[in-house]
Amino acid sequence: MSYKYINEIASPENLQKFLEFVDLAAGAGQNVNNVWDIGDKLRNSPQMQLCLQAIQQDPASAKMLEEKYIGPSYDIEAMLKMPKSSLGWTYAKVMSTLGYDPQFYRLRPSIEEDIDYIASRIRKTHDIHHIITGFSLDNLGELGVISVTVAQTRYPTFLLLDLLGLLMTFFTSDKLYSEELSATEKGQTLGFKFELLSAGIKMGQEAKPLFPVKWEEGFERPLDEWREELNIKPFLDGPFSWYSHPQLQAAVL
Template structure:
């Protein structure tokens, strides 16, 4: 049986490529290296070119692309000594409480071959900082929200593909409607909740000032609330997808 419209687009090669990328995206929740591999495969395609174009429209982001700033690695011990309520102090308290490795991302190479390679590095290095700034919890309940901020700001292709794949897979696998009082993990499996997280994250990104050109490493001692006000970010402060609802953090956060 033939198809009237899709045959011209869905060539065997494009279908194979899509399924290869979708397989990586489907396993990203179990293995973060899937995300790194997905970003590597998307580093030079048309979607990355569009992302570069979007960044170049902002002078500060264009300068960051040209400079390819790396910054020092995150030093948890040093940040724990920063002023209470600062971005660095908050980041260090959260990462320590969760036992997360701040250097989880692939290290910077001696030089970046393409703008796409640099964008991939910078996005992953600042990913957990974005969690802290936006208030999205550092697990599956908040991931679609925080990655969608970058989608809204400069259509970062890896996160855009993860968003699209999450909706597509939920279309086929979700068998429940959102109901009041639904368990958060069950809620996170519904198509409606994922759509809401993605939409909210994109809107947060569009409302905020550009995050890509910020050298967070040079302003970790500044109050986190000062950062949020300056960047026009209203953090997620309630709901199971909020960092502030994470029982694992105890008193690690300051409001």
Template structure:
């Protein structure tokens, strides 16, 4: 039968591993350490091996991995004094308005493998990608921005979160996207999450590689200049664009 391959995949071992990841992902909204635990469990996995292969296939990314570039910590106060509308200035204003800690991820100086370093760099630059692409830094904006990283690197933690978000909505959604009457209900539909993930993947495929860029050395450059150079068409409207939040637009006015 055409479905026999499912029996090959759905071994007790694979099912148990899957359920463990579901449990961790379900709690990540309340405790971000769950995300770090997912990363830890995937660091030596076959999906991570494919991620490393994808990253190293791009020459400038491979050089960054070889170099183990860390760069200075993001200093919101110093970045807030950079030229108005620069990437660093915009990042500082948005993060400050939200009350977010730019050092939210586990701090590292030593890395045991290429996979270990790639995970660190993905985490450090994650919120920069939000600023570049316009996807909000909370809620379903996360699905959009992590899908950009998935499209460019196959980073397994983010890929797993995308897949689990769709799976969970598959079981809970009771509304068609065409029936939604307000933005607050969009996240309850499977169709809208598909659209967000697809939008992020499209942006990622069209953009130049983001992984190898040393943002720390280019924060004073114009945000629009970066977007034009990288071929990023940002999300400037809709409920899951940070531009749609009045307090954030006021922060960069």
């Protein structure tokens, strides 16, 4: 019977692990370190090995793994002096307008192991992916941008956050998705979350691999040029998009 399978996976041990992840994910909105803790808990998991296999299948990504390229730290002041509408200038404008720390990410103590390098590189480039894709840097776009990474690499931390995001919305949402709702109200519906995840997965499937891109060596290139090269069709309006944020829209004009 199918219930036997459910009983096997819903063992007390598995449920306890699941509840630990739910607790960390629920607090991620207040403390980004919770996200890094989830990643650290999944370091030696079978899911991380599948992520490694997925990345190794792409020749450029496999080469990046061998090289272990991290690149220099992001220098907001230097990037603000780059050509207007370049990737670096746009990133710096958005981050400085929002007051975000460009070094927000937690690197692993060592990147000698492939799985530690993958986690460190994905963490460092996460906000660059926001700029490239157009997904907003708040709850209205976060599940979308991590779904791009999930589609391309199967990175387990982001995959789990996608699933937990749906689960928590299932328990907390009290409205049906409707175009008449405000952006904030839409973002609290299960329909919005499904649409957001689907949009990110579709973008990731259609785009060229982002993992092997050395963004740091091309910050002065036009943002539109990067998007065209990578086959990224960004969200430039609507609730998913950071361009819909009035302050950010004014900053990059």
